Amino acid sequence: MYLVDTSAWILALRKKPNEAVRGRVDELLAGGLVHTTGIITVELLGGVRSEAEYERLSARLGSLRRIEVTEAVWDLAAELLFNLRRCGVTVPATDAVIAACALTRQAVLVHADGRYDQMAAHTTLKVESLIALLR
Numbered sequence: 001m002y003l004v005d006t007s008a009w010i011l012a013l014r015k016k017p018n019e020a021v022r023g024r025v026d027e028l029l030a031g032g033l034v035h036t037t038g039i040i041t042v043e044l045l046g047g048v049r050s051e052a053e054y055e056r057l058s059a060r061l062g063s064l065r066r067i068e069v070t071e072a073v074w075d076l077a078a079e080l081l082f083n084l085r086r087c088g089v090t091v092p093a094t095d096a097v098i099a100a101c102a103l104t105r106q107a108v109l110v111h112a113d114g115r116y117d118q119m120a121a122h123t124t125l126k127v128e129s130l131i132a133l134l135r
Contacts, residue, residue: 002033005100006043007113008130013044013057020133021112030108037067037101039094039126046065067101076100080123087122099125 006024011018012025028034043060048054067073077100079095084091092115099119102109109116112130120127 001035001038001105001108002028002128003098003105003109003117004028005098005109005111005113006040006041008110009013009040009044009097011112011130011134018134022070024110024130035066035067035105035107036061036064037098038069043094049104067105067107069101070104071098073097073100076103080119084119085123089122090120091119095119099123101131102126104113127129 001066007096008021008025025034035135041058044061045058048057050116074097078129080096080100080103082095084096095113095115098125099105099109099116103123103125106126108126108128110128110130112134114131116125116127117129117131119125
């Protein structure tokens with residue numbers, strides 16, 4: 001099970017996508033392995049430019065299995081933020097919620113955002129960083 005973060009989706013969905021990132025996301029999609037969560041959907045749909053693009057992306061994301069943000073996820077996100085700050089790592093609350101979604105379902109978080117690597121270094125979060133594909 002994989003949770004693809006907004007950072008990876010953006011690189012894969014651009015008009016001129018990063019082909020390596022797009023290939024990896026497409027591979028996961030083809031295998032039926034990709035999940036999403038509400039905050040990722042909100043971030044992606046909030047950034048589209050046209051109604052047609054909104055409808056197309058909304059349908060695509062709507063076809064994915066969803067990890068719901070439960071009370072347990074909220075509690076874990078708060079705990080993550082607290083513990084990470086004590087380790088000198090500060091991340092946005094939205095990233096903590098996404099990481100908590102991945103942790104509660106034991107999903108690998110696919111990303112192109114170094115903050116998740118920092119989080120993984122101090123937690124049991126499993127990540128697949130696509131940052132190296134950007135070079």
